[in-house]
Amino acid sequence: MADLRVSRSCRRCGSDQHGKPWFPDTGVHASLSHSGGLVAVAVAAQPVGIDIEALAAHTAGEWELDEWVRVESVVKATGDGLAVDPRSVALMLDGDHRRVTAYGEGALDGVTVDLPAVAGAVGAVTVLGTGPVVLRRGDLGELDDAEEFGSPRALPL
Numbered sequence: 651m652a653d654l655r656v657s658r659s660c661r662r663c664g665s666d667q668h669g670k671p672w673f674p675d676t677g678v679h680a681s682l683s684h685s686g687g688l689v690a691v692a693v694a695a696q697p698v699g700i701d702i703e704a705l706a707a708h709t710a711g712e713w714e715l716d717e718w719v720r721v722e723s724v725v726k727a728t729g730d731g732l733a734v735d736p737r738s739v740a741l742m743l744d745g746d747h748r749r750v751t752a753y754g755e756g757a758l759d760g761v762t763v764d765l766p767a768v769a770g771a772v773g774a775v776t777v778l779g780t781g782p783v784v785l786r787r788g789d790l791g792e793l794d795d796a797e798e799f800g801s802p803r804a805l806p807l
Contacts, residue, residue, distance in 0.1 A: 656680075662733060670729040681726050681775075688768065692775050699726030702765065702773035716772050720762050723776040724750055727760060750776070 660669035671680045681692045686704025701722035703715055713721075713736075721739045725731055740752035741762055750760040758778065765773035 688771050690773055694777055696777050696779035697727050698777050699723040700775045701726060702771055704771045719772050720748060720774040723762060723774045724760060727776040727778050
């Protein structure tokens with residue numbers, strides 16, 4: 651098995667102490683979220699962002715928690731994080747997913763999908779660009795045998 655190097659870098663300041671994780675020289679994008687003992691990881695061929703929030707750890711202020719995790723997944727997908735005002739992100743329901751209709755002062759091509767229910771938590775993943783979104787669930791030690799949520803949910807962008 652070849653070594654896989656994971657790097658982090660902040661788009662704003664260049665620090666390697668924070669920022670979105672990435673895999674140099676691979677074209678693979680990743681995102682990580684954790685809350686209340688839960689961890690969610692997203693890996694994709696396009697920029698991706700994921701957010702999960704335990705209901706007990708709810709700190710989204712004026713936001714409904716399901717709305718907050720969707721917006722958080724968008725700003726994580728871009729790598730901008732909360733440097734972009736979350737109120738400038740707009741999503742529109744489109745079948746069983748949402749399309750990003752506004753981002754900051756411009757537009758953004760992306761699809762947001764709610765994560766299947768996990769007891770005591772809500773989550774969402776956003777993929778930018780084109781390609782299907784396929785959700786899989788499994789323990790980290792069992793990724794090769796990951797249980798799919800029903801059949802794979804491939805959503806055209």
